[in-house]
Amino acid sequence: MRAQEITFLKLVQGDKQFQVPLYQRTYSWGGEQLRQLWEDIGELVDQHLAGDPTAPHFLGSVVLAPGQIQAGGVQRWLVVDGQQRLTTLMLAFIALRDHLKETGDARGADRVHRQTLVNEFHEGPDHYRLLPTQADREAYISCVRSRAEAGGSDNVGAAYRFFLGALAEGHESGDERWAATVETVLKDLLSIVEITAEPGDNVYRIFESINNTGVGLSQSDLLRNHVFMLLPKRGERIYEELWLPMQQSLGPKNLELLVWLDLVVRGHYKTKQSEIYREQQKRLQPLAGDEAALQREIEQLAERARRFRRIIDPARERSSALRAALERLAAWGGQTHYPLTLHLLDLLDAGRTTPEDAAQALGYVESYLVRRLICQTPTTNLNRIFMEAPKELETDRPAAEAVRRFLSGRRRRWPSDEDLRGAVRAKPFYWSGRPPQRSYVLRRLEESYRSSEPVDFAKASLTVEHVLPQRPAPAWFDLLAQETESNQTPQELHDLLVHTLGNLTLTGDNAKLSNHPFERKQQILDASALRMNLEIASAERWGKAEILERADRLADRAVELWPGPIGGVKTAGEESPGWAELRAALVAMPTGTWTTYGDVAELIGSHPVPVGMYLAANPTVIGAYRVLTVEGRISPSFRWAEGVDRPPPQEMLQSEGVRFDSLQRAQPSQRLSAAELATLLGRDMSQPTAHDPLPEGEDEAKAERFRGQLRENWPDAYAGVVAALDFWRRRGGHVTYGRYEETSCFPTLDLGADRRPRLMWPVGIYPVSGTVEVVFQYLKTRSPFDDTERRRELLNRLNKIDGIELPEAKLALRPSFSLSVFARHGDEIREVLDWFVGVGLDRAQRD
Numbered sequence: 001m002r003a004q005e006i007t008f009l010k011l012v013q014g015d016k017q018f019q020v021p022l023y024q025r026t027y028s029w030g031g032e033q034l035r036q037l038w039e040d041i042g043e044l045v046d047q048h049l050a051g052d053p054t055a056p057h058f059l060g061s062v063v064l065a066p067g068q069i070q071a072g073g074v075q076r077w078l079v080v081d082g083q084q085r086l087t088t089l090m091l092a093f094i095a096l097r098d099h100l101k102e103t104g105d106a107r108g109a110d111r112v113h114r115q116t117l118v119n120e121f122h123e124g125p126d127h128y129r130l131l132p133t134q135a136d137r138e139a140y141i142s143c144v145r146s147r148a149e150a151g152g153s154d155n156v157g158a159a160y161r162f163f164l165g166a167l168a169e170g171h172e173s174g175d176e177r178w179a180a181t182v183e184t185v186l187k188d189l190l191s192i193v194e195i196t197a198e199p200g201d202n203v204y205r206i207f208e209s210i211n212n213t214g215v216g217l218s219q220s221d222l223l224r225n226h227v228f229m230l231l232p233k234r235g236e237r238i239y240e241e242l243w244l245p246m247q248q249s250l251g252p253k254n255l256e257l258l259v260w261l262d263l264v265v266r267g268h269y270k271t272k273q274s275e276i277y278r279e280q281q282k283r284l285q286p287l288a289g290d291e292a293a294l295q296r297e298i299e300q301l302a303e304r305a306r307r308f309r310r311i312i313d314p315a316r317e318r319s320s321a322l323r324a325a326l327e328r329l330a331a332w333g334g335q336t337h338y339p340l341t342l343h344l345l346d347l348l349d350a351g352r353t354t355p356e357d358a359a360q361a362l363g364y365v366e367s368y369l370v371r372r373l374i375c376q377t378p379t380t381n382l383n384r385i386f387m388e389a390p391k392e393l394e395t396d397r398p399a400a401e402a403v404r405r406f407l408s409g410r411r412r413r414w415p416s417d418e419d420l421r422g423a424v425r426a427k428p429f430y431w432s433g434r435p436p437q438r439s440y441v442l443r444r445l446e447e448s449y450r451s452s453e454p455v456d457f458a459k460a461s462l463t464v465e466h467v468l469p470q471r472p473a474p475a476w477f478d479l480l481a482q483e484t485e486s487n488q489t490p491q492e493l494h495d496l497l498v499h500t501l502g503n504l505t506l507t508g509d510n511a512k513l514s515n516h517p518f519e520r521k522q523q524i525l526d527a528s529a530l531r532m533n534l535e536i537a538s539a540e541r542w543g544k545a546e547i548l549e550r551a552d553r554l555a556d557r558a559v560e561l562w563p564g565p566i567g568g569v570k571t572a573g574e575e576s577p578g579w580a581e582l583r584a585a586l587v588a589m590p591t592g593t594w595t596t597y598g599d600v601a602e603l604i605g606s607h608p609v610p611v612g613m614y615l616a617a618n619p620t621v622i623g624a625y626r627v628l629t630v631e632g633r634i635s636p637s638f639r640w641a642e643g644v645d646r647p648p649p650q651e652m653l654q655s656e657g658v659r660f661d662s663l664q665r666a667q668p669s670q671r672l673s674a675a676e677l678a679t680l681l682g683r684d685m686s687q688p689t690a691h692d693p694l695p696e697g698e699d700e701a702k703a704e705r706f707r708g709q710l711r712e713n714w715p716d717a718y719a720g721v722v723a724a725l726d727f728w729r730r731r732g733g734h735v736t737y738g739r740y741e742e743t744s745c746f747p748t749l750d751l752g753a754d755r756r757p758r759l760m761w762p763v764g765i766y767p768v769s770g771t772v773e774v775v776f777q778y779l780k781t782r783s784p785f786d787d788t789e790r791r792r793e794l795l796n797r798l799n800k801i802d803g804i805e806l807p808e809a810k811l812a813l814r815p816s817f818s819l820s821v822f823a824r825h826g827d828e829i830r831e832v833l834d835w836f837v838g839v840g841l842d843r844a845q846r847d
Helices: 008-012 031-049 083-102 106-117 134-144 155-173 178-188 203-211 219-229 235-265 273-287 291-312 320-332 338-349 355-374 382-392 399-407 417-426 435-447 474-481 490-497 518-526 531-537 544-561 577-588 597-604 608-617 649-656 674-680 700-713 715-730 788-799 820-846
Strands: 002-007 016-019 057-066 075-081 190-196 463-466 504-507 734-737 745-750 763-766 771-774 816-818
Touching: 002 008, 008 106, 008 178, 008 190, 031 057, 031 083, 031 155, 031 178, 057 083, 075 083, 083 106, 083 134, 083 155, 083 178, 106 178, 134 155, 134 788, 155 178, 155 577, 178 190, 219 235, 219 273, 235 273, 235 291, 235 338, 235 382, 273 291, 291 320, 291 338, 320 338, 320 355, 320 435, 338 355, 338 382, 338 399, 355 399, 355 417, 355 435, 355 544, 382 399, 417 544, 435 463, 435 504, 435 531, 435 544, 474 490, 490 544, 490 597, 504 518, 504 531, 518 531, 577 597, 577 608, 577 674, 597 608, 597 674, 700 715, 700 734, 715 734, 715 745, 715 820, 745 820, 771 788, 788 820, 816 820
Parallel strands: 016 075, 057 190
Antiparallel strands: 002 190, 057 075, 463 504, 734 745, 745 763, 763 771, 771 816
């Protein structure tokens, strides 16, 4: 085998084709990997535009083996390893081509197409420079050929849509050179090591050896080995006295995190965690041969380790004020704040600040994070902001003041009091952040009441409760009907209010509260130990007015708890974060789907009217034509931008696979709700899921409650559902139950071994709302259904049953069908469940 470092353009140019073999898995990069790559590309673009010397960014290796060459054909290369990188970059080029075409640069679009994507003088399969594995091929070719269905629900379509959106956002904020610079970076500044096998090599064995090489050395392992090779005399003593205690007290993952943080607080804030060893090696290289100097470096790292332990275990901190601040950030969760927090502890231990000043500084950090979450400020560059902080903080003023001034910078987007109050009233807080963070905000608001007998949150088992239920009974809609605005339905008003902070509280009685009328909820909340629940219980009714009044009271408490930026005034002319979120949501929509102005408004915490006005003023927003009226019709006010030559919106939607009836209404099953849009944006929806199998069988109390709700609400489906669950148990599965407003039910398989559960379930059954969710969203992460074709097969089998119509565009979501299907087609449902069990058990046996 031979290896050479090469740019991406040089790798792909020429009459050649990279073919992904059958034994390779399908394309699997998701949002996290795509965002990381785009951040790297963006950094190179910024450096290039600023005139800084730009070193190529190393992407990794691609291992190739020569394929068969036919007379007059292209040179084929089998992609033994590296197909994820190769496919991702090809999709980035496809999106760049389409972006250039959209912005009027037809010549640039043609150049990208010919140089990177196709062998223009060949036809058929030879036409494409990349030929993915069969499962991904159709989706990829649709993107290359600009077909209407390009950008579907699979990973290929999602990556293409991601890059389209990223390019559109960058174009808005960049200058006229921006797109050309992106092209330069993609072609010439992404470095790949091309490793080429010789003819006759066993390609499958190469693939196996690359992908089955055991556990590799971590970055901290590599650094340790390097450092102690430079310490032939002092190494053993330093290892026993300094390195080993540090390694044992932190553990491997935290030690690697510490080594990265050590670089960041020293000012190397652009260092990625995958580059720790190389950067530390470069930094320590001048000390080679000076064992005393190297010992001092390890001593400093050990000191930082002791400070780092105070961050991850605040009980070690002696100052009560600082300990409380560290405990709050630990309860908040995440590692984003670590660089700044470690820097503050460095200052404290060096005598350059006080515990009280450091605690106040961390209070500003908490406020910055909480306010951004409540206002749903995009998290883009959040990690970088905290990585830059140690180097950028002003040193001629107290630490707390320096931190507040730093975080108040315009580009750092610390929401003002005005922003915060508006978000508490309108934003769907229940979709913000992670569940522990949502609970944390409500807990801190409860603590602000300063009760004489405060709740011990460490012992209490509390969950977030919707006072106005997510799935309300008719009586709730009768109440809301009294407060609707013109052209607004009670359901639309419900959707705008239900997930806002003013409608949420904490309770240990979620199952009891359920979707009962407010009078019954009052009785339960009145017995609560939480002051916020007693306040809700004192209300005479619970509708729009009461929810907004409570939101304003909570906003007052939030402003006091979490101080805002210096000045505290919203920056004039700054775009509302909601519009960026709207654009991201429309980009995330797979082809073959549509949504409504109300759904988008619910997602971003706005109202359908301003959403319609924004899209009318910006018709070139990607996917704007996919936003329809609540009836599923094209809005009469929608117009393409002047000079844009496109077919009518309905014609475009139909070409993508959206079906319309005789009254020009789009198929309801293809509509994406606000919750589904939030899922596509990566929001943690905190929906009930199956729990670990119980050691002594199923929870009979929850089972009885589930059966009672089912019998009460869907008596005709009762026998069919119970028969299906009994069949599931006979096939070796068990049944678990949720613990939220309605006792959801999950037929679950445990495919694990050696007492390590590996759970998989095909559906969730909801006995109050009468829906059966097909959980493609969760199956997507579980073998063998991480393969798109397996999920598609499940969808097709279900769609053969009369009454079920699941759109293929929702293969990454949780589409649903009615419980009534069980009453009419129980045998066919059991056939699908039997197939599902067989597929799961077959995979478990092979594993």
